Amino acid sequence: MSSQVQPFTIAVPEEELQDLQQRLQLAKFSSQLESSAQDSWDFGVPVSEVQRLVKYWKDGFDWRKAESRLNELPQFHTDIEVDGFGVLDIHFVHKTSPVKGAIPLLFSHGWPGSFIEVTKLLSKLKGENRNPAFHVVAPSLPNFGFSSGVNRRGFGLGQYAEALHKLMLKLGYNQYVTQGGDWGFWITRSIGLLYPKHCKASHVNMIVARPPQWNSSPLLALQHAITPYTNRERDGRKRSEWFDQEGYGYNMLQSTKPQTIGAALADSPVALLTWIYEKLHDWTDSYPWTDDEILTWVSIYWFSEAGPDASVRIYYEALHAESVSGITYDRLRSYILDVKLGLVHLPREISVVPATWAAALGPVVRQSEHTHGGHFAAWEVPDAIVQDLWAMFGAGGPCYGVVPDRNGY
Numbered sequence: 486m487s488s489q490v491q492p493f494t495i496a497v498p499e500e501e502l503q504d505l506q507q508r509l510q511l512a513k514f515s516s517q518l519e520s521s522a523q524d525s526w527d528f529g530v531p532v533s534e535v536q537r538l539v540k541y542w543k544d545g546f547d548w549r550k551a552e553s554r555l556n557e558l559p560q561f562h563t564d565i566e567v568d569g570f571g572v573l574d575i576h577f578v579h580k581t582s583p584v585k586g587a588i589p590l591l592f593s594h595g596w597p598g599s600f601i602e603v604t605k606l607l608s609k610l611k612g613e614n615r616n617p618a619f620h621v622v623a624p625s626l627p628n629f630g631f632s633s634g635v636n637r638r639g640f641g642l643g644q645y646a647e648a649l650h651k652l653m654l655k656l657g658y659n660q661y662v663t664q665g666g667d668w669g670f671w672i673t674r675s676i677g678l679l680y681p682k683h684c685k686a687s688h689v690n691m692i693v694a695r696p697p698q699w700n701s702s703p704l705l706a707l708q709h710a711i712t713p714y715t716n717r718e719r720d721g722r723k724r725s726e727w728f729d730q731e732g733y734g735y736n737m738l739q740s741t742k743p744q745t746i747g748a749a750l751a752d753s754p755v756a757l758l759t760w761i762y763e764k765l766h767d768w769t770d771s772y773p774w775t776d777d778e779i780l781t782w783v784s785i786y787w788f789s790e791a792g793p794d795a796s797v798r799i800y801y802e803a804l805h806a807e808s809v810s811g812i813t814y815d816r817l818r819s820y821i822l823d824v825k826l827g828l829v830h831l832p833r834e835i836s837v838v839p840a841t842w843a844a845a846l847g848p849v850v851r852q853s854e855h856t857h858g859g860h861f862a863a864w865e866v867p868d869a870i871v872q873d874l875w876a877m878f879g880a881g882g883p884c885y886g887v888v889p890d891r892n893g894y
Contacts, residue, residue, distance in 0.1 A: 584618035595667020634791020721837030747794030833859035
């Protein structure tokens with residue numbers, strides 16, 4: 486591997502495509518419950534949907550066409566050394582802006598997303614019509630996509646944060662802002678905790694928070710105690726309760742026994758498709774997924790550098806962080822000094838919290854509410870993310886000028 490930043494082209498070997506074809510040809514399908522409607526998702530992905538998508542994956546989906554579209558993105562890779570884990574080869578999208586003073590923006594995806602989620606943002610963040618411009622960096626997280634895998638135990642949120650922060654420094658962005666959801670929420674929070682002199686502001690579209698406490702946020706706690714929930718907040722609590730009761734099983738398994746589910750994901754493209762497609766369906770706001778979109782997302786995992794099983798290990802490492810990095814979930818829910826925070830509330834997110842809960846996350850400078858959108862916001866409702874970023878960082882916004890114009894690439 487080279488220490489320099491080099492262009493990257495996705496080129497899945499032909500033998501891997503042939504292997505996928507053989508596995509799909511030999512696929513076995515689960516049975517459909519007689520008492521369940523054929524299109525019911527109560528028990529998970531309907532068998533008929535799995536069969537239809539597998540047939541199209543095998544007989545109609547053109548990975549080379551999808552690969553060609555992905556290669557239209559400005560992709561690169563470079564070596565990043567993570568303390569205690571050696572040198573990793575990090576793949577990333579890097580779209581620079583010609584506008585003087587453009588703001589470096591680190592975009593962090595989560596699971597089961599990937600770098601592809603940034604695609605719809607790139608053309609909208611160029612800085613036209615007097616809106617702020619951004620240099621956008623969207624890595625494949627280690628263990629995801631086309632970045633290196635890590636087989637040693639202990640690669641937790643602190644290490645993900647270190648890898649992405651060092652990538653920004655290597656690109657010449659000494660100060661930058663972040664945007665993310667899902668693991669991007671936890672990783673960018675970790676970056677703010679560890680590198681507050683460099684990370685000047687964060688915007689997140691998945692908000693994980695608890696009611697404000699009297700001992701840490703007395704004014705917010707009082708406001709929370711005396712202010713009735715809005716309709717959005719009441720509906721949001723119902724959505725969060727549904728997720729906790731009906732949608733959280735994957736998380737418990739991946740957080741405790743990732744090797745077990747990993748065996749299925751590494752061996753069976755049908756298992757991988759079903760595992761991911763359930764989330765694409767349940768976590769979005771009736772987004773009209775095309776078959777090509779679904780299979781492109783899933784294929785990125787199947788053809789990933791470390792294999793699809795590697796991506797679920799982050800759940801275990803984050804839950805068992807106390808003995809490794811000390812960056813725990815509870816710590817990241819606490820106040821982060823000096824890193825300004827923008828929040829977007831979407832009705833079909835998997836965690837939908839009241840505004841007073843969210844305000845306790847830190848120096849919140851902006852909260853916006855939208856009537857449409859779910860978990861994969863940058864893909865589902867990119868304009869909501871873009872408008873929030875414009876409002877945060879544009880002239881008159883609470884984060885205007887937060888990154889001095891002294892970065893360079």
